[in-house]
Amino acid sequence: MIPSTFDFAPIWLTLRLATITTLLLLLIGTPLARWLSRTQSWLKRPVGAAVALPLVLPPTVLGFYLLVMLGPQGPGGHLTQALGLGLLPFTFAGLVFGSTLYSLPFVVQPIQNAFEALGERPLEAAATLRAGPWDRFFSVAVPLARPGFVTAIVLGFAHTVGEFGVVLMIGGNIPGATRVLSVAIYDHVEAMEYAQAHWLAGGMLAFSFLVLLALYGPSKRMQESKS
Amino acid sequence: MSGICAHFALTLGKFHLDAAFDAPGRGITALFGPSGSGKTTLLRCLAGLERAPGGRLSVNGEIWQDENTCLPIHRRRLGYVFQEANLFPHLDVCRNLEYGWKRIPQAERRVGLDQAVELLGIGHLLERNPAWLSGGERQRVAIARALLVSPDLLLMDEPLAALDQASKADILPYLERLHDELEIPVVYIGHSPDEIARLADFMVLMAQGKSVASGPLKDMLARLDLPLAHGDEAGVAIDTVIGEHDESYHLTRLDFAGGAISVAQAPHPLGTRVRLRIHARDVSITLERHGDSSILNVLPVTVSEIADEGPAQVMVRLDAAGAPLLARITRKSCAVLGLEPGMAVYAQVKSAALLA
Numbered sequence: 001m002i003p004s005t006f007d008f009a010p011i012w013l014t015l016r017l018a019t020i021t022t023l024l025l026l027l028i029g030t031p032l033a034r035w036l037s038r039t040q041s042w043l044k045r046p047v048g049a050a051v052a053l054p055l056v057l058p059p060t061v062l063g064f065y066l067l068v069m070l071g072p073q074g075p076g077g078h079l080t081q082a083l084g085l086g087l088l089p090f091t092f093a094g095l096v097f098g099s100t101l102y103s104l105p106f107v108v109q110p111i112q113n114a115f116e117a118l119g120e121r122p123l124e125a126a127a128t129l130r131a132g133p134w135d136r137f138f139s140v141a142v143p144l145a146r147p148g149f150v151t152a153i154v155l156g157f158a159h160t161v162g163e164f165g166v167v168l169m170i171g172g173n174i175p176g177a178t179r180v181l182s183v184a185i186y187d188h189v190e191a192m193e194y195a196q197a198h199w200l201a202g203g204m205l206a207f208s209f210l211v212l213l214a215l216y217g218p219s220k221r222m223q224e225s226k227s
Numbered sequence: 228m229s230g231i232c233a234h235f236a237l238t239l240g241k242f243h244l245d246a247a248f249d250a251p252g253r254g255i256t257a258l259f260g261p262s263g264s265g266k267t268t269l270l271r272c273l274a275g276l277e278r279a280p281g282g283r284l285s286v287n288g289e290i291w292q293d294e295n296t297c298l299p300i301h302r303r304r305l306g307y308v309f310q311e312a313n314l315f316p317h318l319d320v321c322r323n324l325e326y327g328w329k330r331i332p333q334a335e336r337r338v339g340l341d342q343a344v345e346l347l348g349i350g351h352l353l354e355r356n357p358a359w360l361s362g363g364e365r366q367r368v369a370i371a372r373a374l375l376v377s378p379d380l381l382l383m384d385e386p387l388a389a390l391d392q393a394s395k396a397d398i399l400p401y402l403e404r405l406h407d408e409l410e411i412p413v414v415y416i417g418h419s420p421d422e423i424a425r426l427a428d429f430m431v432l433m434a435q436g437k438s439v440a441s442g443p444l445k446d447m448l449a450r451l452d453l454p455l456a457h458g459d460e461a462g463v464a465i466d467t468v469i470g471e472h473d474e475s476y477h478l479t480r481l482d483f484a485g486g487a488i489s490v491a492q493a494p495h496p497l498g499t500r501v502r503l504r505i506h507a508r509d510v511s512i513t514l515e516r517h518g519d520s521s522i523l524n525v526l527p528v529t530v531s532e533i534a535d536e537g538p539a540q541v542m543v544r545l546d547a548a549g550a551p552l553l554a555r556i557t558r559k560s561c562a563v564l565g566l567e568p569g570m571a572v573y574a575q576v577k578s579a580a581l582l583a
Binding site for chain 1: 274275301307309314316373
């Protein structure tokens with residue numbers, strides 16, 4: 001049985017964080033992926049490398065810099081204060097900001113790959129059929145890159161759910177505001193509340209497995225039906 | 228100003244394009260030249276797919292590009308048929324056809340869905356996914372899709388290049404119907420002289436990024452200063468009218484200003500306009516009209532020009548009441564007959580191919 005003292009708040013908070021982060025990532029990541037897929041600027045390599053940084057950096061490094069940048073003494077902190085947003089560290093908004101950065105490559109790269117595989121030719125055909133730039137992007141590029149978007153959404157969401165280091169560094173552990181699932185598990189273990197930790201950890205394990213199964217399952221079946 | 232006036236200069240890496248032509252505002256204009264001569268680049272410039280600042284293009288009086296204007300691709304009223312059909316894989320054939328059609332105002336729709344479907348014979352394919360079409364079917368859908376935006380100019384980049392011989396033969400009649408039934412000017416990149424002789428009315432010859440010469444197809448095919456009038460494929464195209472069917476010998480007589488030519492019986496009714504292709508290798512010259520030859524087709528002609536064709540042969544251009552003919556004969560025959568420009572002789576046409 002689920003312990004009567006079981007706290008559902010971290011689960012809802014995590015889902016809210018992952019949903020908002022994924023939506024933000026689609027808004028930011030799609031144009032960024034589009035640009036990366038077709039630009040011939042020298043900036044392509046440095047920007048691509050910067051986007052990929054969270055893949056290799058320990059999350060605590062990213063979290064540490066974010067904390068410094070967005071803190072009261074940091075340039076980001078000055079900016080958010082000047083804009084009347086207050087300080088982001090140890091708030092839900094700060095979590096969203098950190099998660100967005102941290103999950104960026106998981107969203108940008110699949111979409112970028114999909115756009116690159118697509119090439120310019122279908123878009124050229126659309127242009128000769130009277131479709132303006134936005135029109136051909138939404139009527140041709142996005143539908144043809146759909147598998148890339150699906151992968152991006154699933155990975156972006158799941159990765160945000162699973163993160164720990166950045167969240168702990170920039171969000172801390174404020175119940176109801178920044179105490180997400182992964183942090184809650186850590187707390188329970190620290191407090192020797194293994195029953196609660198089991199429920200959360202087991203839930204995460206099942207969730208992650210199902211997500212990956214959904215991601216890899218259909219594409220396998222599609223390949224079979226094609227051959 | 229009517230017609231298609233184009234001038235584009237562009238550098239892409241090591242390739243320089245500098246091409247200009249004035250082509251008539253109706254009929255099919257062929258861009259012809261060896262691969263790498265810039266045909267596709269020029270066509271892409273016409274469409275706006277290649278940005279060429281400083282280029283000029285007007286289509287039947289409407290300026291698409293000059294010093295001050297440069298319409299983006301989707302504002303140019305053109306249709307474009309790519310070498311590979313380039314259909315949208317996420318849409319079925321019907322939605323592919325509707326894609327451009329839906330995007331033009333109703334008042335501008337001169338080609339109806341049913342008309343395009345019928346013209347290209349694709350009615351049975353409408354529900355299919357492009358992935359399940361044959362190469363020829365795909366290209367026919369692509370042509371119909373381009374026609375459905377009711378273009379003022381149709382651009383076709385080697386629409387037959389990716390197809391096998393059977394699919395080519397499958398599509399050519401549709402292209403001819405297009406030519407005969409719609410008033411849309413076409414700029415067409417073709418890769419074989421025979422294909423172009425069959426379809427085109429006007430020709431722009433390209434070499435190394437430059438437009439070398441342009442003019443009506445019939446003149447271009449017979450110009451001895453151009454490479455087209457040399458080699459094994461050299462030959463002219465003559466527009467004729469079906470004059471008589473000879474049922475007893477299964478022959479059809481084709482009339483044109485320069486005389487009449489008989490060919491194996493054609494299915495067309497009397498009065499149909501058909502195009503004949505006569506290769507230079509199938510024409511010989513005599514000084515007198517011989518009644519005792521097996522060759523049926525003997526035309527009175529005038530020698531207009533003689534040019535070298537390798538060490539042993541010469542290419543002779545003949546004039547049959549305004550229609551040029553080419554004859555490839557040996558240098559020795561030329562000397563024995565004493566051929567000179569201005570001489571009246573007879574051309575014996577051993578075979579002629581009906582193109583449509």
